[in-house]
Amino acid sequence: MKKKWVLAGLLLVLMAVVSCGSGEQTDRSRIYNIYVLNKEETRIYSKEYEAESTEQEALIGELLEQLVTTPEKLEYRAPLSGTFELLNYSVEEKQLILNFDEQYKGLPTTTEVLARAAVVRTMTQVKGIDYVSFQIRSAPLTDSAGNMVGVMSADMFIDNAESEISSAEKVRVKLYFANEAGDRLIETNRTLVYNSNTNVSMERLVVEQLIGGPSDQVKDKIFPTVNPETKIISVAVRDGTCYVNLSENFLTQMYSVTSEVTIYSIANSLVELPNISRVQIAINGDSNVTFRENTSLAVTYGRNLDIVTTTY
Numbered sequence: 001m002k003k004k005w006v007l008a009g010l011l012l013v014l015m016a017v018v019s020c021g022s023g024e025q026t027d028r029s030r031i032y033n034i035y036v037l038n039k040e041e042t043r044i045y046s047k048e049y050e051a052e053s054t055e056q057e058a059l060i061g062e063l064l065e066q067l068v069t070t071p072e073k074l075e076y077r078a079p080l081s082g083t084f085e086l087l088n089y090s091v092e093e094k095q096l097i098l099n100f101d102e103q104y105k106g107l108p109t110t111t112e113v114l115a116r117a118a119v120v121r122t123m124t125q126v127k128g129i130d131y132v133s134f135q136i137r138s139a140p141l142t143d144s145a146g147n148m149v150g151v152m153s154a155d156m157f158i159d160n161a162e163s164e165i166s167s168a169e170k171v172r173v174k175l176y177f178a179n180e181a182g183d184r185l186i187e188t189n190r191t192l193v194y195n196s197n198t199n200v201s202m203e204r205l206v207v208e209q210l211i212g213g214p215s216d217q218v219k220d221k222i223f224p225t226v227n228p229e230t231k232i233i234s235v236a237v238r239d240g241t242c243y244v245n246l247s248e249n250f251l252t253q254m255y256s257v258t259s260e261v262t263i264y265s266i267a268n269s270l271v272e273l274p275n276i277s278r279v280q281i282a283i284n285g286d287s288n289v290t291f292r293e294n295t296s297l298a299v300t301y302g303r304n305l306d307i308v309t310t311t312y
Helices: 002-023 056-068 102-106 109-123 202-212 259-271
Strands: 031-038 044-050 086-092 095-100 131-136 169-178 185-194 232-238 241-246 278-283
Touching: 031 056, 031 109, 044 109, 056 086, 056 109, 095 102, 102 131, 109 131, 169 202, 169 259, 185 202, 185 259, 202 232, 202 241, 202 259, 241 259, 259 278
Parallel strands: 095 131, 241 278
Antiparallel strands: 031 044, 086 095, 169 185, 232 241
C-alpha cells in the first residue's frame, strides 16, 4: 500500500512539472524577426522578438518602434535610427507606406539599401502586409540616379545561409521605354545599386525599373510604358522563359502608348538578360487574358527590334 502511495505521489509531481513547463512555453505565433544593421553598416542580421500586440495596426506600430530602438548589443544599430524621421505611415491594399522626411535621402547608398532591406523583411511578417513602399514627404523614394525605388516585397530581400544580407554593388541594365508618340521603343541604359547576393533577382529588378518609369534626367525624351500602380506578384525563370505575374493594375493603361509598345517594353528589356529568350505575362496568375482588347497574354514574347527607334 505504501508503494502505491509513493508512486501516486511521484505521478502527481511529474504532472505538475509538465503542466508548469507547458505554461512557460513561448507562443511562437508572437515571435517576429527584427532585422538590424551591423555597426559597420555593411550587413543586416535578424534577432527574435516576442510581440505584445496581435491586432494589425498595433503590431505595425510595435515593430516599427523596434526598428527605431537601438539594439541591446552594441555591435548592431537600428535601421530607422539616425537624423531622419518617420513622419507617418498608412496601409493600402496590403501595402505598408512609410513616409519619411528629407533627411532620409542623406543616408549613404549602401546603408540606405540595407535599411530598406531590414524594414521590408521585418514588416512583411505582419499578416496582411505583403508590400512596403518608401516615400519622402509623400513623394515616391528615388535612388541616387533619380529612379523610383517602387514597391518592395519580402522575396526581394532573401536571407543567405548565415541570415545576413551583404552590402550593395552596381549593376548595369538595358531598359526599353516609349518615344513621345507612344508607338515605338527607345533603348536606354541604367546603372543601379543593388545587392548581388540577397537582393532582388535581375529579372525582377528589370520589371521593377520599367514600372518605375524613366529617370528624371531623360523623362522629357523617353516616356513610361507601364501603369505605375502595377504591383509585381512574382517573377520566375524556367527553361529560358521569364514568367512575369502582375497585378490587375497592369491592364489599366495610363499612357498614350500602343499595346505592342507596353508588351515589348517588358519583353525586350528582359530578353537582354543572358538567361532569357522568351517572356510570358500573367495577371494575378492568369495568362488567359487579353490586354487592351487586341493583345493576348496567353502566348510568349521574344525580342522585337522592329519596334525600336533611336530617334527621341
